[in-house]
Amino acid sequence: MGNDLPSSPSNPTRREFLFRSGGTAAAGAIAVCAPALATNASASGDPPAGGADSRNIEGAVAVTLRINGKDHKLRVDPRTTLLDCIRETVALTGTKKGCDHGQCGACTVHVNGRRVNSCLSLALMHDGEEITTIEGLGTPEALHPMQAAFLACDGYQCGYCTSGQIMSAVALLKEPCGQDDAAVKELMSGNICRCGAYANIVAAIQKVRKNS
Amino acid sequence: MNTFEFVRPAEPTAATKFAAQAKTAQQGADVRFIAGGTTLVDLMKLSVENPTRVVDINRLPLDKIEGTADGGLKIGATVRNSDLAHHPAVQKDYVVLSQAILAGASTQLRNMATTAGNLLQRTRCMYFRNTAMPCNKREPGTGCPAITGANRMLAVLGTSEQCIATNPSDMCVAMAALEVTIHVQGPKGERAIPIADFHLLPGKTPERETIMEPGDLITHVTLPPPRAGSKQYYVKLRDRASFEFALASAAVVLTLDGGKVTHARVALGGVGTKPWRSPEAEAALAGQAATAANFRKAAEAALRDAKPQSENGFKIELAKRCLAHALNIATKDR
Numbered sequence: 001m002g003n004d005l006p007s008s009p010s011n012p013t014r015r016e017f018l019f020r021s022g023g024t025a026a027a028g029a030i031a032v033c034a035p036a037l038a039t040n041a042s043a044s045g046d047p048p049a050g051g052a053d054s055r056n057i058e059g060a061v062a063v064t065l066r067i068n069g070k071d072h073k074l075r076v077d078p079r080t081t082l083l084d085c086i087r088e089t090v091a092l093t094g095t096k097k098g099c100d101h102g103q104c105g106a107c108t109v110h111v112n113g114r115r116v117n118s119c120l121s122l123a124l125m126h127d128g129e130e131i132t133t134i135e136g137l138g139t140p141e142a143l144h145p146m147q148a149a150f151l152a153c154d155g156y157q158c159g160y161c162t163s164g165q166i167m168s169a170v171a172l173l174k175e176p177c178g179q180d181d182a183a184v185k186e187l188m189s190g191n192i193c194r195c196g197a198y199a200n201i202v203a204a205i206q207k208v209r210k211n212s
Numbered sequence: 213m214n215t216f217e218f219v220r221p222a223e224p225t226a227a228t229k230f231a232a233q234a235k236t237a238q239q240g241a242d243v244r245f246i247a248g249g250t251t252l253v254d255l256m257k258l259s260v261e262n263p264t265r266v267v268d269i270n271r272l273p274l275d276k277i278e279g280t281a282d283g284g285l286k287i288g289a290t291v292r293n294s295d296l297a298h299h300p301a302v303q304k305d306y307v308v309l310s311q312a313i314l315a316g317a318s319t320q321l322r323n324m325a326t327t328a329g330n331l332l333q334r335t336r337c338m339y340f341r342n343t344a345m346p347c348n349k350r351e352p353g354t355g356c357p358a359i360t361g362a363n364r365m366l367a368v369l370g371t372s373e374q375c376i377a378t379n380p381s382d383m384c385v386a387m388a389a390l391e392v393t394i395h396v397q398g399p400k401g402e403r404a405i406p407i408a409d410f411h412l413l414p415g416k417t418p419e420r421e422t423i424m425e426p427g428d429l430i431t432h433v434t435l436p437p438p439r440a441g442s443k444q445y446y447v448k449l450r451d452r453a454s455f456e457f458a459l460a461s462a463a464v465v466l467t468l469d470g471g472k473v474t475h476a477r478v479a480l481g482g483v484g485t486k487p488w489r490s491p492e493a494e495a496a497l498a499g500q501a502a503t504a505a506n507f508r509k510a511a512e513a514a515l516r517d518a519k520p521q522s523e524n525g526f527k528i529e530l531a532k533r534c535l536a537h538a539l540n541i542a543t544k545d546r
Contacts, residue, residue, distance in 0.1 A: 120250050
């Protein structure tokens with residue numbers, strides 16, 4: 001769902017700005033929250049190209065994750081959840097961390113075509129498995145039909161839950177599910193939207209179902 | 213989260229060997245099997261579970277559903293809850309199991325959670341989940357603040373002076389009514405345990421929840437052959453319409469002949485410290501006419517020994533109505 005402007009040294013993206021700030025801040029909030037990213041940025045002076053550098057993490061274990069069709073050979077701390085690995089190590093930040101306890105659905109991704117809560121899974125459990133994140137669905141120029149439907153139906157306000165909602169919605173269309181709104185609501189109950197865009201989310205899903 | 217060693221054995225025997233070195237297979241276990249991770253990773257983040265070794269069983273050949281020689285069904289330990297709920301044989305002959313699983317959690321969680329993991333699901337008691345609070349289940353001997361505290365969601369059946377935590381599973385309630393057998397492979401060989409004997413009452417040792425010993429690995433569950441013409445239903449009552457734990461639930465499996473109950477199996481969820489099979493309700497139903505009045509009598513019998521706490525007394529009447537409703541719906545011609 002990227003609508004970021006192209007970045008340049010004089011016009012960094014918000015994320016690049018945060019990486020750099022973290023790298024130079026003595027004890028800034030960013031440095032505290034994401035030390036691996038900050039270390040990477042400060043070492044090179046450049047924003048990380050492929051995410052955090054985990055070569056120096058004690059006890060790191062090798063794992064290959066196939067994310068959006070691309071193999072990532074990584075070394076991760078065994079504690080790393082699939083969610084943190086996707087966001088912090090691979091630097092695909094479209095997948096969001098909400099509750100971090102499987103209660104909100106913001107972290108929903110597909111593993112071997114099925115939707116899961118990536119926050120409750122360890123990255124090491126998914127060696128060699130096919131993972132799809134929101135970045136793997138469509139591009140700003142060629143949106144996935146579900147992304148387009150969320151835009152057309154106004155299926156969000158703040159947007160924080162949206163990538164999880166869309167990942168659930170795309171998977172739902174392949175699951176045993178009734179045709180009516182009640183069935184869709186039941187199968188979307190694992191995705192919480194604090195803005196309360198639920199009615200428009202259901203409309204977006206039904207729009208794609210009818211067109212498919 | 214404390215760090216841990218992550219191992220992925222290729223065979224169940226190797227998995228049990230890794231786990232056999234643990235001090236306990238109960239609360240405080242230093243070795244844990246991981247399958248879906250939906251309970252374990254959650255509790256590791258809360259520092260309620262602190263294993264030093266995590267044994268990944270996802271690649272073990274325990275993910276099949278197949279018929280058994282006696283006409284029943286064998287369900288592998290790592291079969292995902294959603295696969296089990298949607299399996300044609302389950303939908304046809306054991307529909308109460310499908311209904312119960314689909315009444316629990318969300319699709320994402322059901323895609324992850326497994327048969328064995330659901331059998332070992334931990335309580336949602338907020339004191340158990342909060343390491344800043346005492347809890348006899350998490351830290352034996354520290355006390356149970358739930359008994360005088362926030363206990364609206366907690367149990368009214370099978371409680372003790374030490375613990376009133378509810379077993380949160382829906383799947384286990386249906387499995388209790390279907391009388392499944394749990395198959396365990398351990399250092400001493402293989403065992404088959406009726407589900408009624410698998411979970412333990414809290415008593416004076418609430419930290420012990422099941423009969424599992426170090427090295428024990430659930431390999432599969434077997435369902436007995438279906439009873440011809442059996443009527444089954446699962447009712448779950450909760451604060452929200454979806455994605456919420458039960459305040460009360462009921463699984464019923466009945467056979468009728470000429471309007472009379474010839475066979476009844478009844479289990480309750482959301483109200484017991486373990487998946488709550490009710491021989492009292494079953495006895496009250498046996499040989500009786502399938503009428504609303506008799507169903508209410510069975511519900512009264514099921515909750516006769518219920519003990520309310522300060523905030524959850526409502527569950528007793530709720531569970532009675534839940535069970536009576538399940539019996540009414542199951543036996544109504546549809």
